[in-house]
Every structure is written in C-alpha cells, then in structure tokens.
Amino acid sequence: MALSHIEADITRGQWAEPDAGKVQFGEYAAVWLEDRKLAGRTRERHESVVRLHLVPTFGTRPLSSITTAQVRAWRTSRLAAGVGEPTVVKAYQIFRAILNTAVDDELIRRNPCRVKGADSYDVPERPVLTVAEVYGVAGAIAARYRLLVLLTAFTGLRFGELASLRRRDIDTTKAALTVRRSQAEMQTGKLLDKAPKSDAGVRPVAFPSELMPDVERHLAHFAGPGQDGHVFLGPQGGQLRRSNFRDDWIKARTEAGVTAPVHFHDLRHTGNTLAASGASLRELMTRMGHSTPRAALIYQHMVNGRDREIADRLGAMIRTTRGEVDS
Structure with missing residues (x-):
C-alpha cells in the first residue's frame, strides 16, 4: 500500500525524498543568505531580521515541520511583543522568500507562509511642509x-x-x-x-x-x-x-x-x-x-x-x- 502511494505521488510529481524536509530552518536560512546577491546594507538588514526574528522561533525546526498555524502564531507574538509592524512585515517577506526557495529545491511541497495580509501594512500619511x-x-x-x-x-x-x-x-x-x-x-x-x-x-x-x-x-x-x-x-x-x-x-x-x-x-x-x-x-x-x-x-x-x-x-x-x- 505504501509503495502504491509513493508511485502515485511520483506520477503526480508530488513525491519528495523523506529526509529532505528534515533540514533545519536555521541552517537552510544561512545558506540562502549566502547564496543571495545582495548589496552590503541590504545583506546586513536581511541577516539581522533572520537572526533576531526568525531563528529564535524556527531555527532548530525541520523545514517540513513548519505549519501555517505556527507562522500565524509567530507573527501575532512578534506584534504583541511590541515589534514594529514594518519590521514584522519585512521578516515575514524574507521568511516566505526563504521557504519559496525550499519549495523550488524540493525540500518541502508547500510554503506555509500563507497568512493573508501579513506581507503588507498601511503606511501612515506623512506630513507635508509648506x-x-x-x-x-x-x-x-x-x-x-x-x-x-x-x-x-x-x-x-x-x-x-x-x-x-x-x-x-x-x-x-x-x-x-x-x-x-x-x-x-x-x-x-x-x-x-x-x-x-x-x-x-x-x-x-x-x-x-x-x-x-x-x-x-x-x-x-x-x-x-x-x-x-x-x-x-x-x-x-x-x-x-x-x-x-x-x-x-x-x-x-x-x-x-x-x-x-x-x-x-x-x-x-x-x-x-x-x-x-x-x-x-x-x-x-x-x-x-x-x-x-x-x-x-x-x-x-x-x-x-x-x-x-x-x-x-x-x-x-x-x-x-x-x-x-x-x-
């Protein structure tokens, strides 16, 4: 029966190596950052966001174990802790980009960063001088x-x-x-x-x-x-x-x-x-x-x-x- 499921997944193009998703998020994120072509200041910001806002929660978790519910709870906790919404949005965007690459690398089947509205925020109207x-x-x-x-x-x-x-x-x-x-x-x-x-x-x-x-x-x-x-x-x-x-x-x-x-x-x-x-x-x-x-x-x-x-x-x-x- 198990073999039949595997064969069916292969036919549908949905089969993945069982150990692939066991790669820890922190390790994968480090490689992801290293592979990106980023300007110096942008690289610093990305590394800071990953280090301060993603690794503490997801660093040791296998990629395949991260769920949308966990991503939603993480976002809520960051905002409740007083982290500014622009920072949380940036962290979510980087998180999603990392996991999109993991999907492309066939380490996970689906990106769990599927929280509606989490990738944007309302920019307050700034004052205009005369x-x-x-x-x-x-x-x-x-x-x-x-x-x-x-x-x-x-x-x-x-x-x-x-x-x-x-x-x-x-x-x-x-x-x-x-x-x-x-x-x-x-x-x-x-x-x-x-x-x-x-x-x-x-x-x-x-x-x-x-x-x-x-x-x-x-x-x-x-x-x-x-x-x-x-x-x-x-x-x-x-x-x-x-x-x-x-x-x-x-x-x-x-x-x-x-x-x-x-x-x-x-x-x-x-x-x-x-x-x-x-x-x-x-x-x-x-x-x-x-x-x-x-x-x-x-x-x-x-x-x-x-x-x-x-x-x-x-x-x-x-x-x-x-x-x-x-x-």
Missing part, C-alpha cells in the same frame, strides 16, 4: 545644512543620494544635478557609495533656479575641494552622516515653529508632492528615480524639457511664498 515652512527650517538650521534642506525639498532626492553628491555632479549653468550613486552606512559605521537600486536611479534632476544663490554660496564655503569633493560634509569636515545633523534638524524644526513630528525624510515626500502638480506619472517616476510606477502613484502623479518645467513650477512657488514672507 514652502514657507521649508524656508523656515532652512533659515533656522546650521548654515552648512541649509542647502541640504532646500535641495531635499525641491528635488525630492534621498539623503544617501545627496550625501554622495560631488561638485562635478552639479551643473550651475543649467541649474541641474546628476545622481550617480548613493551613500550607505553599514552597521559598523563604515560609509560606502553604492550604485542606485536600478538604472532609473542614475538621472539628471533640475532644481529651481531660485536656489542658485544658495548653491553657489554653499559650494564656496562648505563643499569639499576639487571636482570630486563632496558637496555636503559633516561639521568636522568628514563625510556627512545622519547623526551629524540630527540634533540640528530637530532644533531647527522647533525654532521654525513646525509642530508636526516631521522627519528629515519627509522633505523628500514634500518635494515629490509639490512636484506632482502638473507632472505626468512617467515624469514623476523619472524625477524620483523609480523604475516602476508604484511609488509615484502615491503622489497621483523625464523628459529633459519637462523636468525643467517641473523645477520652474517649484521656483514659482518659492517666489510667491518668499514674496509673501518678505512682505
């Missing part, structure tokens, strides 16, 4: 960070993209800059430049010509020397880190009267929201450096001339707001 508030914070922050605030708000660039920016990446004749790389900080504190996540990340981005006086002033007083000098540096002349100016940011935000708990990254959200007015989905995707429309769709909405038009519209907002402030 142009006046942006200039308020820029005026209150240390002079070496003023342009960092303005460019983030009016180009929508990421912190890492601005931190890795060099003098030669800024074209003052066309009021534009070119994103070629992005800075990443490892858990050890080491800084490294990495290629953007996709080809779309390498891109020219126009900025409002109204920022030109700030750009020229910054390059004259705060940027590193030579064409390969970093545009933004820390207070002691070293490479810019988030920790270099976090306290400055919070202090400036408070002095500017911005009561909402605005994070520095919200300036990018602000910039993309402002730029979305009149921009097509493709144009916004190009400006943001995304290869898919998912993120750009959040704002409901490059070609060279149109990107300049977007920057000019932002410039008009600046002129209007600063006129109101000056009056």
Whole structure:
C-alpha cells in the first residue's frame, strides 16, 4: 500500500525524498543568505531580521515541520511583543522568500507562509511642509545644512543620494544635478557609495533656479575641494552622516515653529508632492528615480524639457511664498 502511494505521488510529481524536509530552518536560512546577491546594507538588514526574528522561533525546526498555524502564531507574538509592524512585515517577506526557495529545491511541497495580509501594512500619511515652512527650517538650521534642506525639498532626492553628491555632479549653468550613486552606512559605521537600486536611479534632476544663490554660496564655503569633493560634509569636515545633523534638524524644526513630528525624510515626500502638480506619472517616476510606477502613484502623479518645467513650477512657488514672507 505504501509503495502504491509513493508511485502515485511520483506520477503526480508530488513525491519528495523523506529526509529532505528534515533540514533545519536555521541552517537552510544561512545558506540562502549566502547564496543571495545582495548589496552590503541590504545583506546586513536581511541577516539581522533572520537572526533576531526568525531563528529564535524556527531555527532548530525541520523545514517540513513548519505549519501555517505556527507562522500565524509567530507573527501575532512578534506584534504583541511590541515589534514594529514594518519590521514584522519585512521578516515575514524574507521568511516566505526563504521557504519559496525550499519549495523550488524540493525540500518541502508547500510554503506555509500563507497568512493573508501579513506581507503588507498601511503606511501612515506623512506630513507635508509648506514652502514657507521649508524656508523656515532652512533659515533656522546650521548654515552648512541649509542647502541640504532646500535641495531635499525641491528635488525630492534621498539623503544617501545627496550625501554622495560631488561638485562635478552639479551643473550651475543649467541649474541641474546628476545622481550617480548613493551613500550607505553599514552597521559598523563604515560609509560606502553604492550604485542606485536600478538604472532609473542614475538621472539628471533640475532644481529651481531660485536656489542658485544658495548653491553657489554653499559650494564656496562648505563643499569639499576639487571636482570630486563632496558637496555636503559633516561639521568636522568628514563625510556627512545622519547623526551629524540630527540634533540640528530637530532644533531647527522647533525654532521654525513646525509642530508636526516631521522627519528629515519627509522633505523628500514634500518635494515629490509639490512636484506632482502638473507632472505626468512617467515624469514623476523619472524625477524620483523609480523604475516602476508604484511609488509615484502615491503622489497621483523625464523628459529633459519637462523636468525643467517641473523645477520652474517649484521656483514659482518659492517666489510667491518668499514674496509673501518678505512682505
């Protein structure tokens, strides 16, 4: 009878080596991570998630013994323990990816990560600053960070993209800059430049010509020397880190009267929201450096001339707001 069942499974393509699923999850996860082609910072995050959130529960369990009920209970316990939902979602996504590979390797027949809704969460709406508030914070922050605030708000660039920016990446004749790389900080504190996540990340981005006086002033007083000098540096002349100016940011935000708990990254959200007015989905995707429309769709909405038009519209907002402030 047992032989008949085996023969039937083989015919249906469902037979598996009995000992295959006895491989422990922790051992398999380690090999899975080793085989993945991941950027340095991404690898650190994946390894940290596996070590802190998956191995303690599933590390010694055979792959074939993990059930959907256990996955559901694990997720519930992580959330009940106070682990942030974004972290739990990321852990679940990695867990599912590991076990998908185990299915492909024919170690298990079915992936037990089948918990509905466990792979996503509702992102809370982030605050958007007005142009006046942006200039308020820029005026209150240390002079070496003023342009960092303005460019983030009016180009929508990421912190890492601005931190890795060099003098030669800024074209003052066309009021534009070119994103070629992005800075990443490892858990050890080491800084490294990495290629953007996709080809779309390498891109020219126009900025409002109204920022030109700030750009020229910054390059004259705060940027590193030579064409390969970093545009933004820390207070002691070293490479810019988030920790270099976090306290400055919070202090400036408070002095500017911005009561909402605005994070520095919200300036990018602000910039993309402002730029979305009149921009097509493709144009916004190009400006943001995304290869898919998912993120750009959040704002409901490059070609060279149109990107300049977007920057000019932002410039008009600046002129209007600063006129109101000056009056």
